[in-house]
Amino acid sequence: MTIAVVDYGVGNLFSIYNALDRIGAGPTLAREPEEIESFDGIVVPGVGSFGRCMRRLSRFEPALQRAMQEGTPILGICVGMQVLFEGSEESPEEGLGWIDGRVVRLPDSVLVPQMGWNTLSIRREVEILEGISDDDFFYFVHSYHCVPVDPSVIAATTEYGQEVAAAVSRENLFAVQFHPEKSGEKGLSILENFVRLSRC
Template sequence: MVSVAIFDYGAGNIFSLKNSLEKVGAIVDVITNFNDKNTYSGLLLPGVGNFDPAMNSIRDFSKIQFQEYVGNMPVLGICLGMEMFFEKSEEGKEKGLNVIDGEVIVLPSSMKVPHMGWNNLEIKKPGKILEGVENNSWAYFVHSYRVKPDSNDVITAESDYGIKVPAVVEHDNFFGTQFHPEKSSTVGKIMLENFLKECRQ
Protein backbone atom coordinates (compact mmCIF):
# COMPACT_ATOMS: atom_id res chain seq x y z
CA MET A 1 0.00 0.00 0.00
CA VAL A 2 1.08 3.56 -0.66
CA SER A 3 1.09 6.26 2.02
CA VAL A 4 -0.06 9.78 1.09
CA ALA A 5 -0.87 12.98 2.95
CA ILE A 6 -3.71 15.44 2.47
CA PHE A 7 -2.82 18.98 3.49
CA ASP A 8 -5.71 20.47 5.47
CA TYR A 9 -6.09 24.26 5.19
CA GLY A 10 -8.67 24.15 7.97
CA ALA A 11 -11.35 25.34 5.57
CA GLY A 12 -13.71 22.42 5.23
CA ASN A 13 -14.52 18.74 5.32
CA ILE A 14 -12.01 16.62 3.41
CA PHE A 15 -13.52 13.31 4.48
CA SER A 16 -14.78 12.45 0.98
CA LEU A 17 -11.29 12.80 -0.51
CA LYS A 18 -9.70 10.73 2.25
CA ASN A 19 -12.41 8.10 1.88
CA SER A 20 -11.98 7.93 -1.91
CA LEU A 21 -8.22 7.48 -1.59
CA GLU A 22 -8.62 4.74 1.00
CA LYS A 23 -11.07 2.93 -1.30
CA VAL A 24 -8.39 2.71 -4.00
CA GLY A 25 -5.80 1.35 -1.60
CA ALA A 26 -3.99 4.32 -0.04
CA ILE A 27 -2.99 4.85 3.56
CA VAL A 28 -3.99 8.47 4.20
CA ASP A 29 -2.89 10.97 6.83
CA VAL A 30 -4.28 14.48 7.16
CA ILE A 31 -1.57 17.04 7.99
CA THR A 32 -1.71 20.75 8.81
CA ASN A 33 1.96 21.72 8.46
CA PHE A 34 5.31 20.67 7.04
CA ASN A 35 7.18 20.51 10.33
CA ASP A 36 8.18 16.85 10.25
CA LYS A 37 10.38 14.95 7.84
CA ASN A 38 8.45 13.84 4.77
CA THR A 39 7.74 10.11 5.01
CA TYR A 40 4.99 10.04 2.37
CA SER A 41 4.94 8.91 -1.25
CA GLY A 42 2.49 11.61 -2.38
CA LEU A 43 0.78 14.83 -1.31
CA LEU A 44 -2.69 16.16 -2.09
CA LEU A 45 -3.78 19.79 -1.92
CA PRO A 46 -7.59 19.59 -1.65
CA GLY A 47 -10.18 21.78 -3.30
CA VAL A 48 -11.75 23.46 -0.29
CA GLY A 49 -10.97 27.00 0.88
CA ASN A 50 -9.86 30.42 -0.36
CA PHE A 51 -6.56 31.30 -2.03
CA ASP A 52 -4.94 33.66 0.51
CA PRO A 53 -5.79 31.71 3.70
CA ALA A 54 -4.68 28.48 2.02
CA MET A 55 -1.35 29.98 0.91
CA ASN A 56 -0.80 31.47 4.35
CA SER A 57 -1.50 28.12 6.00
CA ILE A 58 1.26 26.55 3.90
CA ARG A 59 3.79 29.32 4.47
CA ASP A 60 3.17 30.51 8.01
CA PHE A 61 2.79 27.30 9.99
CA SER A 62 5.55 25.12 8.56
CA LYS A 63 9.21 24.91 9.48
CA ILE A 64 10.06 23.25 6.16
CA GLN A 65 9.54 25.14 2.89
CA PHE A 66 6.96 23.60 0.56
CA GLN A 67 9.39 22.91 -2.30
CA GLU A 68 11.96 21.40 0.05
CA TYR A 69 9.32 19.19 1.66
CA VAL A 70 7.90 18.00 -1.65
CA GLY A 71 11.11 17.44 -3.63
CA ASN A 72 10.25 15.05 -6.48
CA MET A 73 7.21 13.57 -4.72
CA PRO A 74 4.01 13.54 -6.82
CA VAL A 75 1.56 16.27 -5.82
CA LEU A 76 -2.11 16.31 -6.82
CA GLY A 77 -3.85 19.68 -6.59
CA ILE A 78 -7.65 19.63 -6.73
CA CYS A 79 -9.58 22.79 -7.69
CA LEU A 80 -8.09 25.39 -5.28
CA GLY A 81 -5.12 23.04 -4.85
CA MET A 82 -4.41 23.22 -8.58
CA GLU A 83 -4.87 27.00 -8.61
CA MET A 84 -2.20 27.29 -5.91
CA PHE A 85 0.39 25.83 -8.33
CA PHE A 86 0.38 29.14 -10.23
CA GLU A 87 2.03 32.50 -9.59
CA LYS A 88 -1.00 34.46 -8.40
CA SER A 89 -4.79 34.53 -8.28
CA GLU A 90 -7.43 37.19 -8.71
CA GLU A 91 -9.05 35.67 -5.62
CA GLY A 92 -6.35 37.11 -3.38
CA LYS A 93 -3.11 39.05 -2.99
CA GLU A 94 -0.74 36.32 -1.82
CA LYS A 95 1.81 34.76 -4.14
CA GLY A 96 1.08 31.24 -5.28
CA LEU A 97 3.46 28.29 -5.13
CA ASN A 98 4.82 29.30 -8.55
CA VAL A 99 5.54 25.77 -9.76
CA ILE A 100 3.68 26.52 -13.02
CA ASP A 101 3.99 29.86 -14.83
CA GLY A 102 0.68 31.67 -15.17
CA GLU A 103 -2.18 33.04 -13.11
CA VAL A 104 -5.67 32.28 -11.88
CA ILE A 105 -8.55 34.43 -13.13
CA VAL A 106 -12.24 34.67 -12.27
CA LEU A 107 -14.72 32.95 -14.56
CA PRO A 108 -16.43 35.39 -16.98
CA SER A 109 -19.47 37.34 -15.80
CA SER A 110 -21.51 35.73 -18.59
CA MET A 111 -21.42 32.50 -16.56
CA LYS A 112 -23.24 31.64 -13.36
CA VAL A 113 -20.56 31.77 -10.66
CA PRO A 114 -19.71 29.56 -8.93
CA HIS A 115 -19.96 27.09 -11.76
CA MET A 116 -21.33 23.82 -10.38
CA GLY A 117 -22.10 20.63 -12.24
CA TRP A 118 -20.93 17.90 -14.57
CA ASN A 119 -18.87 18.80 -17.63
CA ASN A 120 -17.08 16.67 -20.17
CA LEU A 121 -13.31 16.49 -20.49
CA GLU A 122 -11.77 17.20 -23.88
CA ILE A 123 -8.45 15.38 -23.74
CA LYS A 124 -5.79 17.41 -25.56
CA LYS A 125 -2.83 15.10 -25.17
CA PRO A 126 -1.83 12.01 -23.20
CA GLY A 127 -1.13 12.50 -19.52
CA LYS A 128 -0.14 10.22 -16.67
CA ILE A 129 -3.16 11.18 -14.61
CA LEU A 130 -5.49 10.63 -17.59
CA GLU A 131 -4.35 7.13 -18.50
CA GLY A 132 -7.43 4.99 -19.11
CA VAL A 133 -9.80 8.00 -19.13
CA GLU A 134 -11.84 8.21 -22.32
CA ASN A 135 -12.22 11.47 -24.22
CA ASN A 136 -15.46 13.31 -23.34
CA SER A 137 -15.74 11.57 -19.96
CA TRP A 138 -17.69 13.58 -17.39
CA ALA A 139 -16.34 15.11 -14.19
CA TYR A 140 -17.87 17.18 -11.40
CA PHE A 141 -16.86 20.85 -11.10
CA VAL A 142 -17.46 23.43 -8.37
CA HIS A 143 -15.43 26.61 -8.91
CA SER A 144 -15.43 30.35 -9.47
CA TYR A 145 -11.94 30.70 -10.97
CA ARG A 146 -9.91 29.12 -13.74
CA VAL A 147 -6.20 28.76 -14.37
CA LYS A 148 -4.49 30.60 -17.21
CA PRO A 149 -1.07 29.01 -17.83
CA ASP A 150 1.57 30.93 -19.76
CA SER A 151 2.05 27.82 -21.89
CA ASN A 152 -0.69 25.48 -23.12
CA ASP A 153 1.87 22.66 -22.98
CA VAL A 154 0.88 21.92 -19.37
CA ILE A 155 -2.82 21.45 -20.25
CA THR A 156 -3.78 17.83 -20.90
CA ALA A 157 -7.58 18.29 -20.82
CA GLU A 158 -10.08 21.13 -21.13
CA SER A 159 -13.79 21.66 -20.59
CA ASP A 160 -15.93 23.85 -22.81
CA TYR A 161 -18.19 26.36 -21.06
CA GLY A 162 -18.48 28.53 -24.17
CA ILE A 163 -14.88 29.32 -23.28
CA LYS A 164 -12.18 26.69 -22.91
CA VAL A 165 -11.32 26.05 -19.27
CA PRO A 166 -8.20 24.03 -18.39
CA ALA A 167 -9.47 20.96 -16.57
CA VAL A 168 -6.27 18.93 -16.06
CA VAL A 169 -2.67 20.16 -15.95
CA GLU A 170 0.58 18.24 -15.59
CA HIS A 171 4.05 19.65 -15.03
CA ASP A 172 6.88 17.45 -13.79
CA ASN A 173 5.66 15.90 -10.52
CA PHE A 174 2.68 18.27 -10.23
CA PHE A 175 -0.77 17.15 -11.35
CA GLY A 176 -3.87 19.32 -11.14
CA THR A 177 -7.59 18.93 -11.73
CA GLN A 178 -10.04 21.85 -11.76
CA PHE A 179 -12.82 19.37 -10.96
CA HIS A 180 -13.18 17.11 -7.93
CA PRO A 181 -12.12 13.53 -8.71
CA GLU A 182 -13.49 12.35 -5.35
CA LYS A 183 -16.95 13.44 -6.58
CA SER A 184 -16.53 12.28 -10.19
CA SER A 185 -17.57 8.64 -9.98
CA THR A 186 -15.60 6.10 -12.04
CA VAL A 187 -13.57 8.71 -13.92
CA GLY A 188 -12.36 10.25 -10.69
CA LYS A 189 -11.52 6.83 -9.29
CA ILE A 190 -9.34 6.08 -12.32
CA MET A 191 -7.48 9.36 -11.88
CA LEU A 192 -6.88 8.78 -8.17
CA GLU A 193 -5.59 5.30 -9.00
CA ASN A 194 -3.28 6.82 -11.62
CA PHE A 195 -1.96 9.30 -9.05
CA LEU A 196 -1.26 6.49 -6.59
CA LYS A 197 0.56 4.61 -9.36
CA GLU A 198 2.82 7.65 -9.78
CA CYS A 199 3.36 7.69 -6.01
CA ARG A 200 4.58 4.09 -6.15
CA GLN A 201 7.25 4.82 -8.79
Protein backbone atom coordinates (compact mmCIF):
# COMPACT_ATOMS: atom_id res chain seq x y z
CA MET A 1 0.00 0.00 0.00
CA THR A 2 1.48 3.32 -1.05
CA ILE A 3 0.12 6.85 -0.85
CA ALA A 4 1.30 9.75 -3.00
CA VAL A 5 0.92 13.37 -1.99
CA VAL A 6 0.90 15.50 -5.14
CA ASP A 7 3.65 18.09 -4.61
CA TYR A 8 2.82 20.65 -7.26
CA GLY A 9 4.53 23.63 -5.69
CA VAL A 10 1.89 25.24 -3.54
CA GLY A 11 2.25 25.85 0.16
CA ASN A 12 3.54 23.62 2.78
CA LEU A 13 3.14 19.85 2.55
CA PHE A 14 5.04 18.91 5.64
CA SER A 15 1.96 18.61 7.87
CA ILE A 16 0.06 16.26 5.58
CA TYR A 17 3.20 14.23 4.96
CA ASN A 18 3.88 14.00 8.68
CA ALA A 19 0.29 13.01 9.54
CA LEU A 20 0.26 10.23 6.90
CA ASP A 21 3.63 9.06 8.13
CA ARG A 22 2.36 8.95 11.69
CA ILE A 23 -0.53 6.62 10.78
CA GLY A 24 1.86 4.29 8.99
CA ALA A 25 0.93 5.19 5.40
CA GLY A 26 4.53 5.72 4.32
CA PRO A 27 3.69 8.66 2.02
CA THR A 28 5.73 9.82 -0.96
CA LEU A 29 5.82 13.38 -2.22
CA ALA A 30 5.25 13.08 -5.99
CA ARG A 31 6.78 15.96 -7.90
CA GLU A 32 6.29 14.62 -11.43
CA PRO A 33 3.01 13.49 -13.05
CA GLU A 34 4.39 10.09 -14.13
CA GLU A 35 5.25 9.28 -10.50
CA ILE A 36 1.67 9.23 -9.27
CA GLU A 37 0.45 6.42 -11.52
CA SER A 38 1.96 3.63 -9.48
CA PHE A 39 0.33 4.52 -6.15
CA ASP A 40 -2.65 2.97 -4.36
CA GLY A 41 -4.02 6.30 -3.18
CA ILE A 42 -3.42 9.92 -4.10
CA VAL A 43 -3.78 12.99 -1.86
CA VAL A 44 -4.27 16.36 -3.58
CA PRO A 45 -3.51 19.14 -1.09
CA GLY A 46 -4.01 22.81 -1.82
CA VAL A 47 -3.57 26.21 -0.19
CA GLY A 48 -3.66 29.78 -1.46
CA SER A 49 -5.74 30.86 -4.43
CA PHE A 50 -7.76 28.58 -6.70
CA GLY A 51 -6.14 30.05 -9.82
CA ARG A 52 -2.60 29.55 -8.60
CA CYS A 53 -3.35 25.97 -7.58
CA MET A 54 -4.93 25.17 -10.96
CA ARG A 55 -2.09 26.73 -12.94
CA ARG A 56 0.42 24.58 -11.11
CA LEU A 57 -1.74 21.47 -10.98
CA SER A 58 -2.61 21.47 -14.69
CA ARG A 59 0.44 19.44 -15.74
CA PHE A 60 -0.75 16.66 -13.39
CA GLU A 61 -4.28 16.71 -14.81
CA PRO A 62 -3.94 13.87 -17.39
CA ALA A 63 -2.21 11.58 -14.89
CA LEU A 64 -4.79 12.33 -12.18
CA GLN A 65 -7.61 11.78 -14.67
CA ARG A 66 -6.23 8.36 -15.58
CA ALA A 67 -5.80 7.41 -11.93
CA MET A 68 -9.37 8.42 -11.16
CA GLN A 69 -10.74 6.42 -14.10
CA GLU A 70 -8.74 3.39 -13.01
CA GLY A 71 -10.44 3.61 -9.61
CA THR A 72 -7.49 4.83 -7.52
CA PRO A 73 -8.86 6.51 -4.37
CA ILE A 74 -8.17 10.25 -4.48
CA LEU A 75 -8.51 12.63 -1.52
CA GLY A 76 -8.69 16.39 -2.10
CA ILE A 77 -7.99 18.65 0.89
CA CYS A 78 -9.07 22.31 1.20
CA VAL A 79 -8.30 24.02 -2.16
CA GLY A 80 -7.51 20.45 -3.31
CA MET A 81 -11.27 19.85 -2.84
CA GLN A 82 -12.26 23.05 -4.64
CA VAL A 83 -10.21 22.27 -7.77
CA LEU A 84 -12.34 19.15 -8.35
CA PHE A 85 -15.20 21.50 -9.31
CA GLU A 86 -15.75 23.37 -12.59
CA GLY A 87 -14.57 26.79 -11.49
CA SER A 88 -14.41 29.37 -8.72
CA GLU A 89 -15.50 32.95 -8.15
CA GLU A 90 -11.97 33.52 -6.88
CA SER A 91 -10.10 33.07 -10.18
CA PRO A 92 -10.87 32.84 -13.92
CA GLU A 93 -9.02 29.50 -14.33
CA GLU A 94 -11.13 26.40 -14.99
CA GLY A 95 -11.11 23.66 -12.38
CA LEU A 96 -10.73 19.94 -13.08
CA GLY A 97 -14.52 19.75 -13.43
CA TRP A 98 -14.82 16.19 -12.09
CA ILE A 99 -17.73 17.26 -9.92
CA ASP A 100 -20.41 19.49 -11.45
CA GLY A 101 -20.75 22.76 -9.60
CA ARG A 102 -18.84 25.88 -8.66
CA VAL A 103 -16.89 27.37 -5.78
CA VAL A 104 -18.31 30.58 -4.29
CA ARG A 105 -17.25 33.05 -1.60
CA LEU A 106 -18.46 32.61 1.99
CA PRO A 107 -21.27 35.05 2.92
CA ASP A 108 -20.42 38.57 4.12
CA SER A 109 -22.38 37.98 7.33
CA VAL A 110 -19.42 36.09 8.85
CA LEU A 111 -15.69 36.71 9.23
CA VAL A 112 -13.86 35.53 6.11
CA PRO A 113 -11.79 33.39 6.05
CA GLN A 114 -13.44 30.88 8.31
CA MET A 115 -10.46 30.01 10.48
CA GLY A 116 -10.78 27.56 13.31
CA TRP A 117 -12.61 24.52 14.62
CA ASN A 118 -16.13 23.69 13.51
CA THR A 119 -18.42 20.67 13.80
CA LEU A 120 -19.86 18.54 11.02
CA SER A 121 -23.40 17.48 10.18
CA ILE A 122 -23.08 14.05 8.65
CA ARG A 123 -25.44 13.75 5.64
CA ARG A 124 -24.53 10.34 4.40
CA GLU A 125 -22.80 7.29 5.85
CA VAL A 126 -19.60 7.00 3.87
CA GLU A 127 -16.46 5.02 4.56
CA ILE A 128 -14.22 8.07 4.66
CA LEU A 129 -16.18 9.39 7.68
CA GLU A 130 -16.32 6.10 9.55
CA GLY A 131 -15.99 6.70 13.29
CA ILE A 132 -16.83 10.40 12.94
CA SER A 133 -19.93 11.88 14.54
CA ASP A 134 -21.76 15.20 14.42
CA ASP A 135 -20.10 16.51 17.57
CA ASP A 136 -16.54 16.13 16.33
CA PHE A 137 -14.57 19.27 15.50
CA PHE A 138 -12.31 19.80 12.48
CA TYR A 139 -9.93 22.61 11.58
CA PHE A 140 -11.11 24.80 8.69
CA VAL A 141 -9.28 27.61 6.89
CA HIS A 142 -11.04 28.87 3.78
CA SER A 143 -12.69 31.87 2.13
CA TYR A 144 -14.60 29.99 -0.59
CA HIS A 145 -16.80 26.91 -0.49
CA CYS A 146 -18.01 24.29 -2.96
CA VAL A 147 -21.59 24.17 -4.24
CA PRO A 148 -22.21 20.89 -6.09
CA VAL A 149 -25.00 20.78 -8.69
CA ASP A 150 -25.99 17.37 -7.36
CA PRO A 151 -26.27 17.74 -3.57
CA SER A 152 -26.19 13.96 -3.15
CA VAL A 153 -22.37 14.02 -3.45
CA ILE A 154 -22.23 15.89 -0.13
CA ALA A 155 -21.24 13.58 2.74
CA ALA A 156 -21.09 16.21 5.49
CA THR A 157 -21.78 19.91 5.93
CA THR A 158 -20.72 22.53 8.43
CA GLU A 159 -22.53 25.68 9.51
CA TYR A 160 -20.76 28.98 8.84
CA GLY A 161 -23.12 31.82 8.02
CA GLN A 162 -24.91 29.21 5.94
CA GLU A 163 -24.68 25.50 5.28
CA VAL A 164 -21.29 24.76 3.73
CA ALA A 165 -20.15 21.50 2.07
CA ALA A 166 -17.46 20.05 4.35
CA ALA A 167 -16.96 16.64 2.71
CA VAL A 168 -17.93 15.13 -0.63
CA SER A 169 -17.68 11.55 -1.79
CA ARG A 170 -18.39 9.85 -5.11
CA GLU A 171 -17.07 6.39 -5.90
CA ASN A 172 -13.27 6.61 -5.50
CA LEU A 173 -13.25 10.40 -5.20
CA PHE A 174 -13.20 12.00 -1.74
CA ALA A 175 -12.65 15.56 -0.65
CA VAL A 176 -12.77 17.59 2.54
CA GLN A 177 -12.81 21.36 3.00
CA PHE A 178 -11.15 21.12 6.41
CA HIS A 179 -7.60 19.97 7.20
CA PRO A 180 -7.62 16.40 8.57
CA GLU A 181 -3.87 16.62 9.13
CA LYS A 182 -4.41 19.48 11.60
CA SER A 183 -7.62 18.28 13.23
CA GLY A 184 -6.23 16.22 16.09
CA GLU A 185 -6.98 12.52 16.53
CA LYS A 186 -10.32 12.69 14.65
CA GLY A 187 -8.53 14.16 11.64
CA LEU A 188 -6.02 11.31 11.74
CA SER A 189 -8.99 8.88 11.78
CA ILE A 190 -10.18 10.29 8.45
CA LEU A 191 -6.72 9.83 6.95
CA GLU A 192 -6.69 6.27 8.31
CA ASN A 193 -10.06 5.64 6.63
CA PHE A 194 -8.64 6.89 3.35
CA VAL A 195 -5.56 4.72 3.66
CA ARG A 196 -7.74 1.67 4.42
CA LEU A 197 -9.84 2.38 1.30
CA SER A 198 -6.64 2.60 -0.72
CA ARG A 199 -5.58 -0.81 0.49
CA CYS A 200 -8.75 -2.54 -0.77
